[in-house]
Amino acid sequence: MWTQIQQALQESTARVLMGFVRLVPGLGALIVALLISAVAAKIFGFLLKRSLRGIKFDAKMASWGISGLSEISPTGSPTLLVVRFVSWCIILVGVLIGIAAFDATLTQQMVIRMFEYFPNFLVAVVLLFFGNVIARFLARGVLIGAVNHNLPYARLLSLGVKWLVIVLTSAMALEHLGIGGRIVDLAFAILFGGIVLALALAVGLGSKDLVSRSLENQTFQGREKSEEQFRHL
């Protein structure tokens, strides 16, 4: 009896060790692939950074009017944003190569699934990116307009507009990724409605004086105009 138990234990230990030994080369390959991709990412990133700085990429982006990109870039430099994006892409490729060392079938299945998913992922990233740029642009425009019209809750209004656009694009992105299903729709409807209600209340309560002034101006337009003290043009 004891001998049989001992034999079973030895066999299972051998199987575990065998499995571990089989894993070691794959793990080593993964680590090597990761190291190589990290080094490649570093070198490629360095070269890319130098070339982009050489062609004054940041200034060119500004002169093309894409100033929104610098706002979401690390340290306000679109060059760094591009360099980091490319570097992480190289590391991701390294990870995929490393995983291939474990099991060819698994990697093949993963790659197929990833490529099936990739267009959705790309659309989601593009949606989030443009959503962010548009949100910032609109928020700034609303903030400036509200301050120029002397609205008391200018910043709140601007934040509301910003989050409206971000929530909208995030919901669209999640739908493209197929994450969340109906929960996303529901959450989006609640959040969107909530923000609109909050904005309506803020504007309504905060600007009642402005609205009454504007109505008065419309009613007594002729008199007000003749009493205008300053002419700017």
Add this chain to the structure above:
Amino acid sequence: MAVLDTITQETEGHADRTGEADLVVALPSCQSREQLDDAVAGLRTVLPELLPNGKTVILHPDTAVAAASEDAGPSAADTSLQLLAVTMAPVERYHQQSLDQGLRALLQAGRTLNAKVCVMMSSEPSAESLRGLADQVLYNGFDLSVPLYARHKFDSLINRGIVYPLTRALYGARLHNPMAADMAISPQLAGKYLQSQPAAGQTDCGWITTNALCSGLQVCQVHRGFAPLPGVSEAVDLSDSLAQVLSTLLLDAERNAVCWQRVRGSQGVRTFGRPEPEENESAPAQVGEMIETFHRGCKDLLDIWATALSPATLLNLKKLAKLPEDQFRLPDGVWVHALYDFMLGHRQRVINREHLLRAMTPIYLAWVASYALEVQTFSPAAVVNRIETLGAAFEDLKPYLLSRWRWPDRFNP
């Protein structure tokens, strides 16, 4: 360049048949027959004296159908005055695009008709104005004459606080109404203007006044009465108007950078006519709302201002926001630095240009409030002196603008 591209085919044929003319006058504001009849009747009274035995052609928008030519216009026997209908929209004040379209129609016609002077009368088609402006080009050898309007102390504030002093500092000419929409133009300046092409990404060739100054042509100004009220609807929102004027001005400055970087100091411009007598006005300035908007700007727009303004200017604006209304004064130096910084920010596109220019509204209102509080008890002569002092401050700080324009990346405290 296409000949008479803004003039209709029919008018083109008419212009050819007309042959030559000494004076061509454009009346873009006459959009109806009645307006045109009145204007033509008025202008006819001055023509024999202005151009004895000369021939005049009046361009009017084709919307004011040439029925006027049968009534108030010339008869078949009267060849000294002819009317031509062209495609011409009303010219808005400070709106370069609409002025450019009107000017091109006028100057193309002037060139075809071999005119000695072309007169644009976009706001005030009066006989006195025509005589005052055209005289200087016809008989005194000037290439451009523009009106110098009398102003109440709180009128035309964008011109007083920004357009005049900035143009003076940049181009070295003390021209009080550089963005005039009424003017008389010589054939030489007309030729230069028609030759100029819009820069890449721009829709017009720049302001004709700065064009003349940069070309070294002779410019003069003629005293007129108080400025006429706009004939067409204009932007009513202050930030719209300010952004429109600043955009025109700054794009023009970018276009003429090579010219104004060589200019130092400024000189007076020959002025003709007698100034309109002005009354002493001493109504207290109501500036509370303007100061409130400035405070709100200081609270909410600091991040946006910081993209363009230097730290020292930003600090000075913050200090200003803490002052009570009776001590509220924006020093000329701070105002000029702020304007120059926005000019540089606009050039470097630190943020969207439209946003940047609109974000300047609270600072402009701070200047208006400070100016109004300061000059509310001043006599008209003292107000003129105050604006001259501001112009001198713009000139004194021009080296700062030049340095940052040429080396934008240099450290700037």
